[in-house]
Amino acid sequence: xxxxxxxxxxxxxxxxxxxxxxxxxxxxxxxxxxxxxxxxxxxxxxxxxxxxxxxxxxxxxxxxxxxxxxxxxxxxxxxxxxxxxxxxxxxxxxxxxxxxxxxxxxxxxxxxxxxxxxxxxxxxxxxxxxxxxxxxxxxxxxxxxxxxxxxxxxxxxxxxxxxxxxxxxxxxxxxxxxxxxxxxxxxxxxxxxxxxxxxxxxxxxxxxxxxxxxxxxxxxxxxxxxxxxxxxxxxxxxxxxxxxxxxxxxxxxxxxxxxxxxxxxxxxxxxxxxxxxxxxxxxxxxxxxxxxxxxxxxxxxxxxxxxxxxxxxxxxxxxxxxxxxxxxxxxxxxxxxxxxxxxxxxxxxxxxxxxxxxxxxxxxxxxxxxxxxxxxxxxxxxxxxxxxxxxxxxxxxxxxxxxxxxxxxxxxxxxxxxxxxxxxxxxxxxxxxxxxxxxxxxxxxxxxxxxxxxxxxxxxxxxxxxxxxxxxxxxxxxxxxxxxxxxxxxxxxxxxxxxxxxxxxxxxxxxxxxxxxxxxxxxxxxxxxxxxxxxxxxxxxxxxxxxxxxxxxxxxxxxxxxxxxxxxxxxxxxxx
Numbered sequence: 001x002x003x004x005x006x007x008x009x010x011x012x013x014x015x016x017x018x019x020x021x022x023x024x025x026x027x028x029x030x031x032x033x034x035x036x037x038x039x040x041x042x043x044x045x046x047x048x049x050x051x052x053x054x055x056x057x058x059x060x061x062x063x064x065x066x067x068x069x070x071x072x073x074x075x076x077x078x079x080x081x082x083x084x085x086x087x088x089x090x091x092x093x094x095x096x097x098x099x100x101x102x103x104x105x106x107x108x109x110x111x112x113x114x115x116x117x118x119x120x121x122x123x124x125x126x127x128x129x130x131x132x133x134x135x136x137x138x139x140x141x142x143x144x145x146x147x148x149x150x151x152x153x154x155x156x157x158x159x160x161x162x163x164x165x166x167x168x169x170x171x172x173x174x175x176x177x178x179x180x181x182x183x184x185x186x187x188x189x190x191x192x193x194x195x196x197x198x199x200x201x202x203x204x205x206x207x208x209x210x211x212x213x214x215x216x217x218x219x220x221x222x223x224x225x226x227x228x229x230x231x232x233x234x235x236x237x238x239x240x241x242x243x244x245x246x247x248x249x250x251x252x253x254x255x256x257x258x259x260x261x262x263x264x265x266x267x268x269x270x271x272x273x274x275x276x277x278x279x280x281x282x283x284x285x286x287x288x289x290x291x292x293x294x295x296x297x298x299x300x301x302x303x304x305x306x307x308x309x310x311x312x313x314x315x316x317x318x319x320x321x322x323x324x325x326x327x328x329x330x331x332x333x334x335x336x337x338x339x340x341x342x343x344x345x346x347x348x349x350x351x352x353x354x355x356x357x358x359x360x361x362x363x364x365x366x367x368x369x370x371x372x373x374x375x376x377x378x379x380x381x382x383x384x385x386x387x388x389x390x391x392x393x394x395x396x397x398x399x400x401x402x403x404x405x406x407x408x409x410x411x412x413x414x415x416x417x418x419x420x421x422x423x424x425x426x427x428x429x430x431x432x433x434x435x436x437x438x439x440x441x442x443x444x445x446x447x448x449x450x451x452x453x454x455x456x457x458x459x460x461x462x463x464x465x466x467x468x469x470x471x472x473x474x475x476x477x478x479x480x481x482x483x484x485x486x487x488x489x490x491x492x493x494x495x496x497x498x499x500x501x502x503x504x505x506x507x508x509x510x511x512x513x514x515x516x517x518x519x520x521x522x523x524x525x526x527x528x529x530x531x532x533x534x535x536x537x538x539x540x541x542x543x544x545x546x547x548x549x550x551x552x553x554x555x556x557x558x559x560x561x562x563x564x565x566x567x568x569x570x571x572x573x574x575x576x
Contacts, residue, residue, distance in 0.1 A: 007031070008124045010038040014048055014071035021070045022056050034124055037111055040074045046119040049074035050111065083114040083122040084281050086314070087249040090114075091130050123248070138162055139322065142213035144238040146173055146204065148184045148397075148469065149255060149290045150219035152297040155189060158196035160325055165211050166204045167241075177204040185468040185495060188298045208245060215322060216242050219255040219290070224401045230259050230408055232266070239267055243274025251284045251318055257347075257402055260340045261410030263287050268311060280312035286319030287336045289343035294396075295465025305329040309339025347402035348420045355423035357390040358430035364570025365433075371570035372551040390569040392525055392549035393431025393474040395461035400424070400472035430569075431474045434523045434547050435481045437567045441521065441545045444574045445565075452486040455519035457512070459493040459501050463528025463550075466495050470504075475525045479506050490515050494530035512536075521545040527552065540564065543575075 005011060009032050012021050021038055029035040036053040051074045059073050060066070079097065081090060090112055112130075114123040138161045143154045146168035154166040168174055173183060180194040196202045205211075220234040235256060242252060252271065254263055268279050277283050287309050292300040306323040308330055310316030320330045333339050361371035371390050379386045394400070403420030407413060442449040460466075461473040470476065479489055489506045492515055498508035509515040516522055516536035520543070524531050527550040537546065537553070540562040547567045548558070558566045565574045 005039070005121050007033060009034045011041055012038050012070055014040050014042060014069060014074075016070050017067050018056060018059060018064070018070055018073060019066040021051065022053075022066070025053055025056075034111065034126065037124070038070070039113070039121055039124075040070055041121060044118075045121070047080065047113060047115055047121045049076040050078045050113065051075060078111065078113050079127075080113045080115055083116050083248075084278065085114070085248075086282065086284075087125070087130055090125060091127075094127055139215045139325075140211070140213040141165070141215045141217060142167060142208060142211065143217045143219055144168075144241070145218070145220035145234070145256070146170075146177060147219065147221060148186075148294060148297070149292075150217075151177070151182060151184060151193075152186055152189065152292065152301065153217065153219060153255065153290070154202060155192050155196060156298060156301045156326065158199075158202040159192055161201070162215075162325070164196075164202045165208070165213065166202065167207065168204070169206060171206055174204045174206055185295075185466065186297055187295065187466070192298065208241065212245070212247075214250055216246075216250065216252045217255055218242075218253070221397075222256055222258050222401070222405065224404050228404060230405055232258070232262070235262075235267070236270070239270045240274065243271045246271060246275035246277060246283055248277065248282045251286065251315075251322060253319055253322070254285075254287045254340075255290050257289065257343050257398070257405060258340060259405050259408035259410055260337050260344070263336050263340060264311060265410040280315060284310065284312075284315040284318045285336070286310040286315050287339035288319060288323060289339060291343060291346060293465065294462070294467045294469055302327055305331045307331045307333060307339055307342045309333045309336040311336050344402055344406040347398050348406040348423070351394055351399045351403045351427060352419055352423040353388045354391065354394045355426040355430075357388045358393070358569070359426050360387070361390040361430065361433075361569035368572065369570050370551075370555070370568055372568060374570070389551070390430070391527075392434050392523075392547075392569065393477065394427040395431070395472040395474045397461075397469065397471040428477075431477045432481055433569065434478055434525065434549065437547055437572055438482070438486075438521050438523070438545065440572060441565060441567070441574065445543060447520070447543075449485050450487055452520045453488040453490070453518055454482055454486050455509075455515045455522045456489065456491040456506070457493075457522060457524045457531050458526030458528055458549075459491050459496045459504070460526055460528070463494070463526035463531065466528070468496050468500065470496060470500065473525075476504055478523060478525060479504055490519070494528045516544075517542070519544060521547065523547045524549050524552065526550065537561075 010025050010028050025038055038051050040048045042048055051070055081093060110127055112125040112127050116122050140163045141157055142165050143150050144167045146166045154164050158164040180197050182189050182193055218238050220238055223231045225231045268285055279285050289307055291304060306327050308316055308320045310319055316332055320332060323330055364371040364374055375387045375389055403424050406420035407417040456475050459470055459475045461469055482489055490509050491501050491506045492509050492512050501508045512534050513536045516534055532552045538561050543563040545565045546558050551568050555566055559573055563575055
């Protein structure tokens with residue numbers, strides 16, 4: 001964003017008198033950014049020199065006539081540098097000149113004049129302020145997107161002393177955050193949020209307003225649309241907001257998970273076009289993937305290594321210096337594309353490892369084998385390639401979309417990337433395995449499915465660590481698949497509130513014990529430890545199925561209960 005020079009300092013013509021210049025400096029002292037400084041500019045807008053109020057006082061002491069022209073007394077050799085230089089480059093160049101100039105010229109180094117290729121003044125930098133801020137740990141940071149990733153990062157940076165503004169398009173969310181009420185559950189988050197609000201180190205808005213950050217962090221989501229393609233609409237809107245206010249020396253960091261190549265081919269060109277600046281010369285762009293686990297984010301933000309890649313080497317180094325304020329371990333990768341790929345690699349590999357386990361469980365199902373026991377047997381004493389344990393699907397916001405993003409580049413689908421989508425297909429089938437078990441159980445006991453009352457235990461997408469996040473939850477898929485097939489669906493979760501559960505269109509309960517008593521089938525779909533904290537699981541009296549999706553029970557304890565049947569991934573026993 002180009003500055004209006006008249007707002008930076010007093011602008012005078014070379015033929016104006018010292019008296020007129022002095023009067024204008026006094027008159028405009030409160031209207032310009034650098035009071036006491038005037039630039040002498042010719043009719044072609046070219047910079048000829050500068051004069052300060054100190055120069056004028058010294059001229060007065062020498063009895064110089066104030067009717068003489070300002071060009072006679074101006075400093076015709078101020079520090080003039082190209083407007084394309086970054087702040088770091090300006091400091092380096094001025095240091096070099098200090099070593100080579102005479103003592104009497106040192107006073108001229110307070111202000112640095114930045115000009116374009118035609119010698120026209122474009123900006124003024126106070127060298128003393130640059131020196132004070134060049135190694136400043138505390139930054140003015142704007143974070144776009146107050147979801148799980150953006151909010152936890154915002155609060156963490158604010159606790160470290162950065163001045164943070166969190167931005168989101170939801171006014172309701174902004175109002176709640178201003179009151180210190182986070183919308184996501186994370187251990188310690190609420191107390192930390194309220195602490196930094198009280199210290200005025202953080203605030204929340206729908207737009208930047210007058211806030212002028214020097215670090216922009218993009219943390220908006222990249223969802224998968226109905227056509228199974230990445231949706232970059234939110235990202236593009238943020239780019240427009242940043243590009244309209246971007247200035248020299250600023251740092252833009254992408255935290256959002258995106259297809260490889262998005263930063264260089266989509267983000268950078270838009271920022272350059274909107275700002276008129278050049279990446280790597282006037283501003284910096286880097287990618288630093290978010291890899292925290294929900295439920296432990298506030299700790300992992302400080303302890304996990306931070307991967308950093310930049311469009312240029314300088315971009316990478318500047319971003320790395322910023323992240324050292326949060327974590328001591330910085331992993332620099334060779335390019336911005338490498339940084340984009342790291343998060344996709346982590347999550348796609350994780351999803352694929354679970355997909356193998358879940359496909360193995362489907363094989364076990366053909367022979368009614370408990371897949372957990374099989375995998376434990378395969379892993380026992382065999383350290384070369386331990387197999388992950390299965391689960392009824394793989395949920396969560398990241399693992400359900402990142403393997404799809406892995407199969408895309410900024411240009412579109414990547415025909416060479418097939419495993420991510422394959423793993424997703426397996427895990428989506430595994431998510432509906434509990435539904436197939438309920439149908440099979442209904443047939444075996446001869447009770448119509450339409451008469452079944454089903455209890456879903458565990459609505460959050462995972463149980464450990466605690467979270468209230470239901471995005472990508474297997475429970476949602478199961479509830480939708482059973483809707484209309486059974487007479488009643490009730491859901492309970494150890495952490496998720498009943499108000500949130502009701503939004504899924506199912507009934508809720510305040511008593512896990514009572515809900516178990518009434519259920520024909522209990523489907524345990526996440527691994528929270530409180531899921532099995534009920535004596536009703538071992539009380540008989542009703543024909544009931546217990547689907548233990550995460551193998552939390554001692555199987556024999558459930559199977560010995562009269563009329564009660566047990567199931568897990570690959571296995572179903574039906575009691576007589």
